[in-house]
Amino acid sequence: MTRRRASRAILWVFLVLPAAVIAARWGLTPEAYGYGHAIKNSGDWAAWLLLVTLAVTPVRLAFRRAAFAQWLMRHRRDLGVASFVYAAAHTMIYLWNKAAVSAVAAEAVRMEYLTGWLALALFVPLAITSNDASMRTLKRSWKALHRLVYPGAVLTFVHWALTAFDPMTAYIHIGILAAILICRAGLTRRRKA
Structure with missing residues (x-):
């Protein structure tokens, strides 16, 4: 148990490190780094960690006995929560920049922003x-609830594609998301057969 806690603590150090770098660069060199970099990098980390979280199940199905697959499975919720924390930071940076409810509300109805708000609403x-307490309380409903990650992921990457200056990177990530979901479906079907 102590080793597992140490492993989790080390993981969180690595998960928090990009946020510390974003905050330090923005704080120390606001002219060079600025809002545009902070909003982009926080969004990138939210999306990357979401992809890693979604990749855990196909990795587990493909490499069931491998130590790295078991480690990923044990820490999947940590990765998902970290993805949400970066998404929340991304949202807070956006709200700070807008600095007015009217400006946020005016943009919220536009598809590129609406997809982001809907994704965030699903992830909350x-x-x-x-957490373990929620798993015990919700029982089978917990798994059904957490399947919302899939529509949330689709909305996340549509939001990225619609808001990017150059959407090609977003399209590449959409391809990665599709590959993860196809692998998951194929491996699940093979396991049941």
Whole structure:
């Protein structure tokens, strides 16, 4: 148990490190780094960690007995929560920049922003219930609730594609997301057969 706690603590050090770098660069060199970099990098980390979280199940199905697959499975919720934390930071940076409810509300109806808000709304209950107590309380409903990660992921990457200056990077990540979901479906079907 002590080794598992140490492993989790080390993981969180690495998960927090990009946020510390973003904050330090923005704080120390606001002219060179600025809002644009902070909003982009926080969004990138939210999306990357979301992809890693979604990749855990196909990795586990493909490499069931491998130590790295078991390690990923044990820490999947940590990765998902970290993804949400970066998404929340991304949202807070956006709100700070807008600095007015009217400006946020005016943009919220546009598809590129609406997809982001809908994704965040789907991820909030997942982040809140990503703990053992919620799993025990919700029982089978917990798994059904956490399947919201899939529509949330689709909305996340559509939001990225619609808001990017150059959407090609977002399209590449959409391809990675599709590959993860196809692998998951194929491996699940093979396991049942």
